[in-house]
Amino acid sequence: MTASPGISQAVDRHSPLVPAEPKPLLRFWNGWLKHQSGLIWLTGLLALVVALGAASYPKLFGWIIDALAALSGASVEGAPLAPEDMVVWGPVLVVAITFIRGLGLYGLTVVTNTIAMTATTTLQQDLFAKLLQLDFARITAEQSGAFAARFLNDVNAIRDGVIKVVNAAGRDILSLIFLIGVLLWSDWQLALVAIIIMPLAVWPVTAIGRRLRKAAGRAQEQAGDMAGAVEESLGGVRLVKTYGLEAGEAARVGAALDRRRQLMLKMVELRGRVEPILETLGGLAVGGVFAFAAMRIGSGATSVGDLSAFITALLSAAQNVRSIGGLATAVQEGEASLQRFYAVLDETPGVGDSPDAITLPAGDGRVSFENVDFTYAGAPALDGLTFTVEPGQTLALVGPSGAGKTTVFNLIARLYDCSSGAVLIDGHNVRHVTIASLRQRLALVSQDATLFDASVRDNLLMARADADDAAIRVALDKAACDFVFDHPLGFDAPVGPRGNQLSGGQRQRLSLARAILRDAPILLLDEATSALDAESEARIQAALAAFSAGRTTIVIAHRLASVRDADRILVMDRGRIVEDGTHEALIARGGLYAELARLQFQS
Numbered sequence: 001m002t003a004s005p006g007i008s009q010a011v012d013r014h015s016p017l018v019p020a021e022p023k024p025l026l027r028f029w030n031g032w033l034k035h036q037s038g039l040i041w042l043t044g045l046l047a048l049v050v051a052l053g054a055a056s057y058p059k060l061f062g063w064i065i066d067a068l069a070a071l072s073g074a075s076v077e078g079a080p081l082a083p084e085d086m087v088v089w090g091p092v093l094v095v096a097i098t099f100i101r102g103l104g105l106y107g108l109t110v111v112t113n114t115i116a117m118t119a120t121t122t123l124q125q126d127l128f129a130k131l132l133q134l135d136f137a138r139i140t141a142e143q144s145g146a147f148a149a150r151f152l153n154d155v156n157a158i159r160d161g162v163i164k165v166v167n168a169a170g171r172d173i174l175s176l177i178f179l180i181g182v183l184l185w186s187d188w189q190l191a192l193v194a195i196i197i198m199p200l201a202v203w204p205v206t207a208i209g210r211r212l213r214k215a216a217g218r219a220q221e222q223a224g225d226m227a228g229a230v231e232e233s234l235g236g237v238r239l240v241k242t243y244g245l246e247a248g249e250a251a252r253v254g255a256a257l258d259r260r261r262q263l264m265l266k267m268v269e270l271r272g273r274v275e276p277i278l279e280t281l282g283g284l285a286v287g288g289v290f291a292f293a294a295m296r297i298g299s300g301a302t303s304v305g306d307l308s309a310f311i312t313a314l315l316s317a318a319q320n321v322r323s324i325g326g327l328a329t330a331v332q333e334g335e336a337s338l339q340r341f342y343a344v345l346d347e348t349p350g351v352g353d354s355p356d357a358i359t360l361p362a363g364d365g366r367v368s369f370e371n372v373d374f375t376y377a378g379a380p381a382l383d384g385l386t387f388t389v390e391p392g393q394t395l396a397l398v399g400p401s402g403a404g405k406t407t408v409f410n411l412i413a414r415l416y417d418c419s420s421g422a423v424l425i426d427g428h429n430v431r432h433v434t435i436a437s438l439r440q441r442l443a444l445v446s447q448d449a450t451l452f453d454a455s456v457r458d459n460l461l462m463a464r465a466d467a468d469d470a471a472i473r474v475a476l477d478k479a480a481c482d483f484v485f486d487h488p489l490g491f492d493a494p495v496g497p498r499g500n501q502l503s504g505g506q507r508q509r510l511s512l513a514r515a516i517l518r519d520a521p522i523l524l525l526d527e528a529t530s531a532l533d534a535e536s537e538a539r540i541q542a543a544l545a546a547f548s549a550g551r552t553t554i555v556i557a558h559r560l561a562s563v564r565d566a567d568r569i570l571v572m573d574r575g576r577i578v579e580d581g582t583h584e585a586l587i588a589r590g591g592l593y594a595e596l597a598r599l600q601f602q603s
Contacts, residue, residue, distance in 0.1 A: 024339055042107075043108060043111050043166055047167075047171040049104035050104040050105055053097050054175040054179065055313070058316065059313075060097070062308050112162075115162065115166060116166070120158050130345050131147060131344065137350075161330045161331055161334025164327050168324050173324065176324070351415070353434050357432060358432065360440075363426030365441065367552055368422075369387050372384070372411065372421035372423060374575075384576065385404070386421075386577075391551065392549065395552075399578075399592070403572035404572050405556045412425075413438075413442055425441065440520070443519075443522070443524065445512050447526050447527035449504075449507040451495050451498060451499030455493060455495070460472050460513060460517050463518035464519065467517055472517065476513045479509045480509055480540055481506075495510070522551065523551050525544075525553065528544075569586055571593045571596075
């Protein structure tokens, strides 16, 4: 499977070779938001409509109050219409403003969520594309649950942050500006009282936001651990049930969930601190205004309508200030999640194409190891490995677990790079050719057959996208996949997540069919027939014998009966070749291979 051009371009755009923005939020703007400038301008226009509507309410409300007072005999000035007209047209204007503001809120919600979803979806695509580029060792070293947490929990925090920022930058800030204008228009002296009190919330809210960012980072990291624990437990459910480990696993995962609960409660508690601060300051502002307004009305300096407009605007402004205050916490959480995304996006793969890498020229598939050493996690895995496999030969690698057999496969496919020495394909060092062209020359069948939640056809086309149904049929037939032909849906039969609708043997036969369809000059078989019954194994061994003619075939086998006919057998132990020969020659030598054969064949 290849990444779409959009994903490839996204990864190139955020390549570690390009200097990253020092500020996480500025980097997010430049990389994932700026290209949506049209929609962002639209949110500004819609926010202006919403803000004008919010600011119109208080003043219109005050005029209606004054008109009603005038009709009752009070002396009121400053209304745009006569009292008789205002009490008629005022309610009509209220309905009209409400309707227009409602449309603006609807449009703002849709557009804001479109911006947030587009940005975060692209970010997810970039992350997944980068994960596929990272070293095999890097990916396998971290629990897949930790990556899943980034895709789910972290991206939700980022999405919420984007939505709140766009709303705050548009609707809340514009509304606050217009409402402050209404306050000053209604009574500038009262407005000064409120404006002096409200900014006092800035310092405590900022300090809480910093603590919340740290707590959010810890919570998101723990989410990965928790997801990994759940995935690990459910993935091994057969063992758990067979060994009666339900209680222990429930306790282990329960402890992770409890830790998650504690961290989330800490975040809720920190968020909760913002509300009483803003609420108290809002109360102080309103209380101060009422106290000062009593003197103003008593002296005739303001009307009841102006005071009503002022109070209404002040309460609306307090709500906007509360939303803006909550913005700080959302931004801190989103920034913590962005840092976790960037930590992966900025990783430089240790295994990659060199600047002068060439496409691997066509060849017969000759494989050579020249004095290869490989160290993994500080321990030697291969030590001075040297051998050559000629085209048309079948080479078997045997030996005890941990001898380095699978490492040989990983070095051929360049999932790892050797520590010293050279791995050659048709005389070309694999470090000097492009990874894509190298892997096009390989077909792999591993002991753990990997299938995806798609149809039989789709799983086989992963080996060769241009294969037609005739080629698929031939590959399935050679791999003894009779169960596909017997299925009512045939090639379109679903295999289920990880192939769970098939038996282990059926999964492995489909994996073999995929390798046959790839038609590569180098065939790597890692216990390829271990899950098959005797009849299917005999059919596949015959098919493989025909298929491997003229190809380089390297087999990892623990069952020595499956490699009796190999042209050459290398016996490995502790990363070295300790014996080399045919089955008969190695038996006659009476060494490690003969001992392994005696242990297997006597049972």
